[in-house]
Amino acid sequence: MNRSFAYRASLVLMAILAxxxxxxxxxxxxxxxxxxxxxxxxxxxxxxxxxFQSYVAALLGGGTEGTTANVSILPNLINSFIVAGLTVAGxxxxxxxxxxxxxxxxxxxxxxxxxxxxxxxxxxxxxLAVPIYLMINSYGLADTHLGLSLVHTMLSLPLAIWLLKGxxxxxxxxxxxxxxxxxxxxxxxxxxxxxxxxxxxxxVSACFVFLASYVEFMFAxxxxxxxxxxxxxxxxxxxxxxxxxxxEMAAASFMSMIPLxxxxxxxxxxxxxxxxxxxxx
Amino acid sequence: xxxxAASIARPDRSGRYLLGALLALPFIYVAVFYAYPIYxxxxxxxxxxQIAYGIDDWVGLDNYATLLSDAETWLTIxxxxxxxxxxVSVSFGLGLGMALLTVALADAFAERYGRIFRHIVxxxxxxxxxxxxxxxxxAYTEHYGWVNHILLALGLPAYPWLVSDAAFxxxxxxxxxxxxxxxxxxxxxxxxSLPQEPIEAARVDGANAWQxxxxxxxxxxxxxxxxxxxxxxxxxxxxxxxxxxxxxxxxGTSSTTLNLATYKTAFQSLTFGNAxxxxxxxxxxxxxxMILLLVLRRRxxx
Numbered sequence: 001m002n003r004s005f006a007y008r009a010s011l012v013l014m015a016i017l018a019x020x021x022x023x024x025x026x027x028x029x030x031x032x033x034x035x036x037x038x039x040x041x042x043x044x045x046x047x048x049x050x051x052f053q054s055y056v057a058a059l060l061g062g063g064t065e066g067t068t069a070n071v072s073i074l075p076n077l078i079n080s081f082i083v084a085g086l087t088v089a090g091x092x093x094x095x096x097x098x099x100x101x102x103x104x105x106x107x108x109x110x111x112x113x114x115x116x117x118x119x120x121x122x123x124x125x126x127x128l129a130v131p132i133y134l135m136i137n138s139y140g141l142a143d144t145h146l147g148l149s150l151v152h153t154m155l156s157l158p159l160a161i162w163l164l165k166g167x168x169x170x171x172x173x174x175x176x177x178x179x180x181x182x183x184x185x186x187x188x189x190x191x192x193x194x195x196x197x198x199x200x201x202x203x204v205s206a207c208f209v210f211l212a213s214y215v216e217f218m219f220a221x222x223x224x225x226x227x228x229x230x231x232x233x234x235x236x237x238x239x240x241x242x243x244x245x246x247x248e249m250a251a252a253s254f255m256s257m258i259p260l261x262x263x264x265x266x267x268x269x270x271x272x273x274x275x276x277x278x279x280x281x
Numbered sequence: 282x283x284x285x286a287a288s289i290a291r292p293d294r295s296g297r298y299l300l301g302a303l304l305a306l307p308f309i310y311v312a313v314f315y316a317y318p319i320y321x322x323x324x325x326x327x328x329x330x331q332i333a334y335g336i337d338d339w340v341g342l343d344n345y346a347t348l349l350s351d352a353e354t355w356l357t358i359x360x361x362x363x364x365x366x367x368x369v370s371v372s373f374g375l376g377l378g379m380a381l382l383t384v385a386l387a388d389a390f391a392e393r394y395g396r397i398f399r400h401i402v403x404x405x406x407x408x409x410x411x412x413x414x415x416x417x418x419x420a421y422t423e424h425y426g427w428v429n430h431i432l433l434a435l436g437l438p439a440y441p442w443l444v445s446d447a448a449f450x451x452x453x454x455x456x457x458x459x460x461x462x463x464x465x466x467x468x469x470x471x472x473x474s475l476p477q478e479p480i481e482a483a484r485v486d487g488a489n490a491w492q493x494x495x496x497x498x499x500x501x502x503x504x505x506x507x508x509x510x511x512x513x514x515x516x517x518x519x520x521x522x523x524x525x526x527x528x529x530x531x532x533g534t535s536s537t538t539l540n541l542a543t544y545k546t547a548f549q550s551l552t553f554g555n556a557x558x559x560x561x562x563x564x565x566x567x568x569x570x571m572i573l574l575l576v577l578r579r580r581x582x583x
Contacts, residue, residue: 003389007389008389008390011382011385011386011389011390014382015382015386015398018379018382018398018401018402019398019401019402021458022401022402022404022405022458022462023401023404025416025417025420025427025458026404026408026416028420028427028430029416029419029420032419032425040425041425042424042425042430043430043433043434044427044430044431044434094306094307094310095307096303097300097302097303097304097306098303098304098306098307098308100300100303101300101301101303101304102304105300110304113304113308117311118571119571120311120315122515122567122570122571123315123319123564123567124518124519124539124540124560124563124564124567125519125521126519126521126539126540126543126544126560126563127322127543127560127561127563127564128315128318128319128322128560129543129544129547129548129556129560130321130322130325130543130547130553130556130557130560131317131318131319131321131322131325131557132314132318133547133548134321134553135314135317135318135321150314151314153310153314154310154311154314154315157307157310157311161307180291180292185292185293185295185296186292186293186295186296186297186299186300187296187299189292214409215409215410215411217410217411217521217522217525217526218521218522218525218544221525222544222548231409231411232409232410232411232412232522233411235409235411235412235415236411236414236415236526238415239415239418239419239526244419246419246425249415249419250416250419252412253408253409253412253413253415253416254412256409256412257407257408257409257412260406260407260408260409261407263407264407271466272466272467272470275463275466275467275512276467276508276509276512
């Protein structure tokens with residue numbers, strides 16, 4: 001392999017360009033989040049004082065009048081976690097048993113059903129917006145956590161089933177066969193063998209489902225009108241036509257990435273599997 | 282996989298019923314929250330349904346006729362396909378380039394540098410898309426954004442980017458920035474798990490770096506590339522967040538894609554019948570792609 005100085009130097013140069021492309025947009029935004037609320041420089045300059053006032057104002061509301069929105073994102077954060085939590089529960093409960101059957105069973109019908117789930121993943125969400133909006137409204141579930149999580153569960157169910165099946169595939173069948181021969185019932189086999197062994201897979205699938213719900217914007221925007229607004233709605237809401245509190249918007253944006261950041265430590269290495277619904281491992 | 286075929290020791294009858302019920306569970310859910318809405322959107326597309334005026338009349342194919350005779354609809358379709366084509370091809374080029382660069386860095390320096398570079402490249406992925414949308418919108422604002430700060434530093438006048446004709450393409454930049462890591466991660470994983478023997482063999486035979494890439498690496502990557510491009514194409518076609526947050530489809534309708542048109546017709550104009558017809562038109566492309574894939578797959582495995 002060519003390891004000449006010119007080769008190495010060009011690699012470093014390209015790496016720096018790529019790093020600038022991905023990181024530079026964050027840099028200015030991050031500086032703005034650390035500037036005194038209400039102060040946005042009109043030219044490149046470093047803030048005179050580094051302050052976390054915008055973070056406090058975004059999280060708790062308050063702050064100097066006229067420089068902050070005086071709205072806390074805490075309720076939105078809680079909404080997001082409740083909706084995502086309900087969605088994880090829904091996807092796991094609805095999806096796990098089916099993932100097990102898909103993993104162990106062999107038939108054309110099963111493989112058609114399994115691949116059919118892809119159709120949901122590929123359907124433009126906006127195409128379902130009108131009927132789902134009417135449905136959720138007619139059940140009286142508009143602007144509720146449950147209403148939004150019912151929709152998010154539908155959106156993420158295929159992902160959950162595909163991921164869970166991938167993990168259950170990795171559990172050797174000999175153990176459950178032995179259990180069945182020893183007279184264990186199906187519920188016992190699931191409860192004492194499959195679920196414990198699939199626990200890491202359940203956790204990874206839960207992470208993906210949680211984040212999919214956490215960042216979802218379109219349905220959150222049409223199904224909520226204030227009380228059930230999730231975090232993405234609150235952040236997009238800062239960018240209003242009348243007055244935008246940029247410092248606070250930036251602070252809220254950076255705080256909103258914490259769960260995604262945490263996720264990388266838990267399930268980062270399963271990222272590719274989740275992104276391709278298990279098609280690439 | 283197939284060696285394990287149906288090797289499950291026979292569960293008893295009640296066990297089989299339970300497994301059947303477990304399998305049925307998600308599909309009942311999908312029937313209620315997916316199949317029924319699909320049926321409903323097709324049914325609504327044949328009606329003039331305006332909730333605010335209490336209008337709900339059967340109009341047959343009128344909604345479609347009106348839409349298809351409107352030049353704006355065709356422009357919207359063209360914009361959607363243009364957005365998809367540009368974002369997918371540029372993201373793919375950048376993603377593949379950065380994946381190769383990661384491997385080259387790890388190879389020329391140390392494993393560690395490849396990993397550090399990987400963390401840098403995927404940074405946009407750990408930002409909530411809505412937050413990335415407002416961040417980029419802010420970057421283009423006339424007085425406060427860094428894009429204009431650069432222009433000012435170069436002695437050029439500031440420009441109101443997002444209220445200009447450039448807006449549509451600037452959203453594409455954001456989309457490319459935000460989703461290149463998706464393609465990158467998939468291709469990198471594939472590159473790192475490639476068998477090394479054919480590559481070594483080609484090198485020993487005197488192939489240069491380009492020839493190795495073109496005639497060995499690329500063919501080996503092909504199955505993964507097909508998967509990545511398919512998912513990315515359909516995801517980009519569905520794109521909504523960045524466009525809506527950054528431009529709301531404007532200025533005018535210059536950045537309105539099918540998704541935004543459907544959304545605006547439904548939730549701003551409150552003409553649900555028209556919106557449903559647009560929603561049905563929107564579904565034609567993904568449906569065509571999926572049918573094409575099925576046909577290709579069947580041809581491959583006779």
